[in-house]
Amino acid sequence: MRGLRLRTVLQHGYIWLWLLIFVLPFLTTLDYSLKSVADGSYSLRAYRYVFGSFRDTLLLSTWATLLTIVINLLVALPAAYALVRFPLPGKAFLLSTLNLALYTPAVVMGISLVIVYNYVFDIAQSFTGLIAAYVVGSYPLMLIPIIVALRDLPTAFDEAARCLGASRWQTFLRVELPLLGPGVSAGILLTFVIVFNEYLVTLFIAGPGTTTAPLRVYGLIRTAGFQPSTAALATTMQLVSFVVVLIFFRLFGSRYLKGTYLI
Amino acid sequence: MSRVRLVELSKHYGATAAVERVSADIAEGEFVTLLGPSGCGKTTTLRMIAGLIEPSAGSIFFDEQRVNDLPPQRRNIGFVFQSHALFPHLSVADNIAFGLSVKRRPRAEICARVEEMLALVELLGYGERLPAQLSGGQQQRVALARVLATDPRVLLFDEPLSALDRNLRDTLKYSILELQRRTGKTAIYVTHDQSEAFAISDRIFVMNKGRVEQSGTQIDIYTRPASEFVANFVGDNNVLRGTVEQVEGGGERSVTVACAGLRLRARDTHGLRVGQAVLVFVRPEHIELVEGPQAEQPDVVEGAVEQIVFEGATVRMLLEVGGLALKVSVGGTRRLTLLGRAGQRLRMRLYDPVVIPA
Numbered sequence: 001m002r003g004l005r006l007r008t009v010l011q012h013g014y015i016w017l018w019l020l021i022f023v024l025p026f027l028t029t030l031d032y033s034l035k036s037v038a039d040g041s042y043s044l045r046a047y048r049y050v051f052g053s054f055r056d057t058l059l060l061s062t063w064a065t066l067l068t069i070v071i072n073l074l075v076a077l078p079a080a081y082a083l084v085r086f087p088l089p090g091k092a093f094l095l096s097t098l099n100l101a102l103y104t105p106a107v108v109m110g111i112s113l114v115i116v117y118n119y120v121f122d123i124a125q126s127f128t129g130l131i132a133a134y135v136v137g138s139y140p141l142m143l144i145p146i147i148v149a150l151r152d153l154p155t156a157f158d159e160a161a162r163c164l165g166a167s168r169w170q171t172f173l174r175v176e177l178p179l180l181g182p183g184v185s186a187g188i189l190l191t192f193v194i195v196f197n198e199y200l201v202t203l204f205i206a207g208p209g210t211t212t213a214p215l216r217v218y219g220l221i222r223t224a225g226f227q228p229s230t231a232a233l234a235t236t237m238q239l240v241s242f243v244v245v246l247i248f249f250r251l252f253g254s255r256y257l258k259g260t261y262l263i
Numbered sequence: 264m265s266r267v268r269l270v271e272l273s274k275h276y277g278a279t280a281a282v283e284r285v286s287a288d289i290a291e292g293e294f295v296t297l298l299g300p301s302g303c304g305k306t307t308t309l310r311m312i313a314g315l316i317e318p319s320a321g322s323i324f325f326d327e328q329r330v331n332d333l334p335p336q337r338r339n340i341g342f343v344f345q346s347h348a349l350f351p352h353l354s355v356a357d358n359i360a361f362g363l364s365v366k367r368r369p370r371a372e373i374c375a376r377v378e379e380m381l382a383l384v385e386l387l388g389y390g391e392r393l394p395a396q397l398s399g400g401q402q403q404r405v406a407l408a409r410v411l412a413t414d415p416r417v418l419l420f421d422e423p424l425s426a427l428d429r430n431l432r433d434t435l436k437y438s439i440l441e442l443q444r445r446t447g448k449t450a451i452y453v454t455h456d457q458s459e460a461f462a463i464s465d466r467i468f469v470m471n472k473g474r475v476e477q478s479g480t481q482i483d484i485y486t487r488p489a490s491e492f493v494a495n496f497v498g499d500n501n502v503l504r505g506t507v508e509q510v511e512g513g514g515e516r517s518v519t520v521a522c523a524g525l526r527l528r529a530r531d532t533h534g535l536r537v538g539q540a541v542l543v544f545v546r547p548e549h550i551e552l553v554e555g556p557q558a559e560q561p562d563v564v565e566g567a568v569e570q571i572v573f574e575g576a577t578v579r580m581l582l583e584v585g586g587l588a589l590k591v592s593v594g595g596t597r598r599l600t601l602l603g604r605a606g607q608r609l610r611m612r613l614y615d616p617v618v619i620p621a
């Protein structure tokens with residue numbers, strides 16, 4: 001009996017130890033944001049910046065992320081469809097070209113975008129430029145889970161719907177899209193996490209009007225140093241990411257995210 | 264309800280012919296089965312009728328309308344898949360309603376039709392369940408209700424029972440037949456299972472290597488196989504080689520054939536000539552034990568019993584006759600007397616042989 005209990009304690013301890021290691025940076029930042037430098041007392045004082053000018057920064061980041069997700073979906077769904085369901089010559093080559101952004105170093109991507117934005121399209125330092133960069137960099141994250149989901153989806157559903165009189169469009173909207181839920185939700189989640197927190201590429205192309213949350217936080221650290229207010233901004237960003245992911249799992253978790261290995 | 268006509272229908276993939284000039288004329292309300300081994304082209308033929316595969320040549324007619332160029336959604340067919348293909352995210356009722364709802368029928372009409380269909384397949388009260396909450400047999404009945412709800416011109420079945428266990432298959436095949444009879448729909452049913460085909464069909468098309476080898480009723484196909492393939496695929500057969508010795512004319516022509524040291528008499532439906540090489544088919548159950556004085560007839564062989572297998576209702580054995588192994592199947596109470604006789608020599612009569620030109 002005692003041996004068994006000891007083993008249980010050890011097993012649980014092991015899991016908790018790793019959990020602690022994973023959340024330690026976040027907890028330290030949280031602590032730093034609440035503690036006064038002068039006397040070590042705790043207060044929410046540092047958070048007043050969050051609801052000041054940082055609010056607009058967060059809104060900009062959120063808006064840019066949502067727009068990127070929508071564009072990614074509009075690009076990735078037809079692309080995945082074409083790649084999986086239609087006979088195309090050179091599929092493997094096409095797929096690796098489409099996924100170029102995944103294995104391009106962020107610095108190289110940043111430099112390339114600066115060159116393109118200044119010499120080909122005149123969208124340097126604009127919101128359009130920001131969204132375009134996010135789409136180019138993140139749509140493989142939408143494409144790949146949808147391709148996997150579509151490959152796993154038996155064609156019999158599509159055939160059954162069409163034999164029952166549904167047009168291609170009705171078949172897609174009413175049968176295939178709902179059944180692609182796991183792939184689509186995984187893609188949305190991945191795009192959100194990556195784009196919302198993207199720093200390096202944004203650094204190259206953002207202008208004064210397009211300072212995103214990560215950029216703002218890093219800017220503050222450079223100019224003002226490690227103030228509790230900087231930690232408060234960092235904590236808020238972390239919370240937004242965390243809450244969005246939580247809400248997402250609550251909304252779609254049991255229905256769509258099973259089998260995506262994300263939960 | 265439509266008459267379905269296939270005219271020289273072919274499907275080629277590169278140099279290989281999956282279906283080669285299949286023609287058929289299926290009457291309104293008829294239940295036709297395409298029977299054959301896997302890869303014989305039966306499913307390809309069915310999918311061409313549905314519009315899921317484009318034919319390489321030939322025509323498909325529903326009544327007088329050529330439907331080759333219509334996509335499946337405009338052919339008004341009911342296709343039942345092997346995998347049932349119920350939409351897993353929709354309830355049973357929504358699955359059945361799907362065909363009507365994509366045609367934008369009024370809500371009240373759809374509801375009434377769904378109830379009617381649930382009653383038809385004896386699943387009233389199951390409308391709110393998801394397909395995954397039903398048993399395999401119930402799922403296939405919902406699939407049936409789903410296609411019947413749209414009042415299709417033709418019912419197409421692609422091995423709908425092969426994923427189910429044996430007992431369920433036996434009951435469900437009769438449910439399918441009963442529903443087809445009650446709705447009067449023309450039905451085309453694909454299967455590799457002979458007993459399924461025999462149980463439900465008005466007419467059977469036996470297919471092999473993309474071609475129709477023979478079409479006809481169960482009795483035609485079983486008692487008068489038109490080729491060596493049909494003789495072996497439908498039931499079991501002994502295939503012997505022989506030559507025609509004598510032809511006797513009249514309304515019913517009959518021939519005497521010499522094969523394996525025997526002289527067998529058979530009906531001639533092929534206009535055989537004396538001296539012609541022929542194939543002779545003898546069913547294992549058409550070989551019976553003879554004892555006593557009639558044992559010296561020309562259609563009686565003597566051989567050594569090589570192997571005896573007790574199968575329950577029948578006893579199967581191999582009879583070694585001059586280098587030839589004849590398959591014999593004995594039923595009835597007499598079968599039990601054979602069990603101890605392995606290695607002995609027995610005399611057996613071959614009757615009802617079928618002769619075709621070699």
